[in-house]
Amino acid sequence: MSDDSLITARDLSVGFKIGSGFFGKSILKAVDHVDIDIAKGSFFGLVGESGSGKTTLGRALLKAVPITGGTAHYRDGEVDYDLTTLSGPALKDYRKRAQLIFQDPYAALSPRMTVRDIIAEPLEVMGLTKTREETDARVREIAAKCRLNLEHLRRFPHAFSGGQRQRISIARALVSGPQFIVADESVAALDVSIQADVLNLLKQIQRDLGITFLFISHDLSVVAHTCDHVAVMYLGRLVESAPTRTLFAAPRHPYTKALFSAIPSLDPDDRGRAQKLEGEIPSPTNQPSGCKFHTRCPFAIDRCRAEEPLLEHPGDGHEVACHRWRELLAETAA
Known part of the structure; x- marks a missing residue:
């Protein structure tokens, strides 16, 4: 565990x-x-196919789903919360410190509430302000950071575009002054040009307020340009993790390489280089023995089918769970 970790989970x-x-x-x-x-203060990316467990991991770290094994801690310098046993007043306090940005901004916003009331609701529910004037001042402050003006605050969600709705969702997540935000596919439903605007807003918020983000996405191009560190998840397990530049420059796990090879390229010479993954991700209720990826891995051997690999730490912040990664790396370099 690093001293600068805001969130730490083991097993x-x-x-x-x-x-x-x-x-x-x-x-x-x-x-x-x-x-x-x-x-603390990082933009941490979590990637993987649908069904890999990304959203569930994010919600477990928010204490939104029960943790059934292992440990998880939140430490921000003021409090140290064990998320496996958190309850009562401590859980209520944690809700102020940890928030979620949903994928679909329209479904996450009440159509019967004005934007002002939507943003103000966490303040009122959590008792963070005492008067309406204090609430309005906080709402205006956060709205301005999210590029929303006073006229916007009087409208209802249906009057806004997708990008504007997502800025409203971001404002609602920020208004309680959190230190940790899980952004779960928060730009997946937006057009490409609007994605860039929202991502730039999130990065600006990170720099200005020092907030820590867990950014869950299936879009590797977005992750490459946004995140400081990236973890790759497959069937509930982390198979690789590293600083973004390190991971994209030299992925070591066959699954990570397959994901990266599928990133579209404008170079016509790159055509045909994608590593096709055969089959689909196995059912979480009937997981394969050994390495979870061996049923789709072209490099699997008998050891992979019988023995589950541990997450190794070869250095430079890189972690990988594969029996053959050193051997495959040597073959690539030869």
Whole structure:
């Protein structure tokens, strides 16, 4: 664990009981023994295919879903919260410090409330302001940071474009003064030009307020230009993690390489270089033995099918969980 970590998780697991058949309920392992450190003030990226457990991990770190195994801590210099046991007044305080930006801004905003009331609601629910004047002042302050003017505050969500709605969602997340924000596919529903505007806003907020972001996305191009550090998730496990430049320059896990090879390129000479992944991600309720990726990995050997790889730390902040990564790296360099 690093001293500058805001969020630290060790062996973190989240499971859900499903079904009610003759043999009883089965366990869906959405997050499976994850170790993660998110540095204070960083823009931490989390990528992977749909169904890999990214959203569940983010919500577990927000204490929005039950943690069923391992440990997770939030430390901001003022408080030290164990997220596995957090409850009561401490949980209420944590809600002020940790917030979520949803993927679909329209579905996340009440159509019956004005923008002013939407942004003000967390202040009123959490009791952070005592008078309406104090609430209005805080709302105007945060609205200005999110490029919303006074006229916007009087309107309803249906009067705005997708990018404007997302700025409203960001303002609502910021108004309680959080230190940690999970942005779950927060630009996925927006046009490309609007994505850039919202991403620039999030980066500006990070620089101005020192907020720590966990940025969940499937768009690797966005992650490459936004995040300081990136972790790759597959079937509930972290398979690789490294500083962004290091990871994109020299990915070591076969799954990471396959994801990166699928990034569209404008260079016509790059055509045909994509590494095709055969099959689909296995069901979390019936996970393969050994390495979770071996059913789709072209480099899998018997050891991969029998023994699950541990997350190794070869240096430079790089972590990788693969039995053959050194061997494959040597073959690539030869």
